[in-house]
Amino acid sequence: MSSSRLELSSEFGSVALEIDTRANGPRLRIENQHNRRVIYLDPLEVASLTWLTHERLGPFLDPSQTGWSSNDEGA
């Protein structure tokens, strides 16, 4: 089961958000609509994101660390 789906898009990214209730507790399901990759985040993980600055999110925005590495099998 999951709640209604939200979509967030810009010229740089597009994701679908849902609250997933299939597990023993609720999780946030995020799907990258460009490549269908999915992550589930529990409430503590989401809460911890609020401690971040956008600068500290930087490593995840480095494309060679997230999807465009020469070492990735799928590259």
Added chain:
Amino acid sequence: MSQLAPADLITDDWRLHGSIYTSREIFAIEQQQLFHDNWLYVGHESEVREPGDYKTTFAGVQPVIVARGADDGEIRVLLNRCRHRGSAVCHDDAGNANYFRCPYHGWTYRNSGELRGITYDDAYPDLDRSRLGLVRLPRVESYAGFIFASFAPDGASLEDYLGNARKYLDIVARQGPDGIRLSAGAHKLQYNNNWKLQIENTIDNYHFGFVHRSFLDVLADRLGQAPPIMQNVMNNPEWRTIDLGNGHSVHEFGDPETGNNQGQLGDLPFNLIVFPNLCFVGAQLRHVLPKKAARTEVRLYPIMHEGEPDDANAAILRVHEGFYGPAGMGGADDIEVAFDRVGDGMQAIEEDWLIMSRGMHREQPGDNGTLIGHAADELPQRAFYRRWREQMGQAA
């Protein structure tokens, strides 16, 4: 191009050589002399209210991103050009993004400009990423919410540059009870002629009763009598043009705080030109974007009133559209006559001079070094070209 030096393209009796409008060389010199060291309008703070907000626009011909920092809220102006292979990084007119990713090879930048990452980066073992951020314009300042930037690291302060125009920007900023916002976006028009024709046309009451006669006739039908615009232009001494210095000029419809054109053109109490390419007219901010000597884009931003109800702001939009909109009764005539027909005529270059001397004999000195002229005189054009000649004359 004429063999004349740029400063000699304007005579002391105010004839202008046609190459001012048609020459590609003059256009290129303008980009160096007018659109580099001067303070250039790039946006209004209401367009980038939230951290991560950005808009794209142009500083002269150069594409730029105006972005509010994700973590620090600082407004920066960045060249919209990937340091790798030159693609424009941002495409949309506006958005919210804390990082920008180039669409060509995926180079990724913080919205403050720093290069954050490169796709498949093992091929660049020695690249100094710290030097490869999006290029930041060295000076960015706001006045009354209007954001300006300069390519020059040093020079006059924005306040000194704006000079006597500041008073009018303050009045624009107070149009709504809680200020203004450009939340309606812009409509864009393009024409195949020089950018300066749109500047000249912004304060040119001389053409109004002629080119826009059909609009005045429609108003007369609606109101049951001819609107008093042209009577005021020709005979009301409180309607006046003012050379504000530094290339700026204004036309006041009477009191600059409360004046009104009484002609369903929008409720700003004056028309204003801020050198080189920012204008206020009707109910709009008008940003004139040079593209080529004979290609111009104009972005018209209706000014919404903060603190007024939606129906009041909707009424501002309807009046704006009535004259200036794509199907309006005024803007299309200006494009056809003041830009296209002028372009047709100026292909005749055997006698390549224009006359910009209307009313120069009756200019009067005002306060703070200003010059005051009749409402229908070409004083605003002379104010603009006096500065143009001064700055273009500095070209080597």
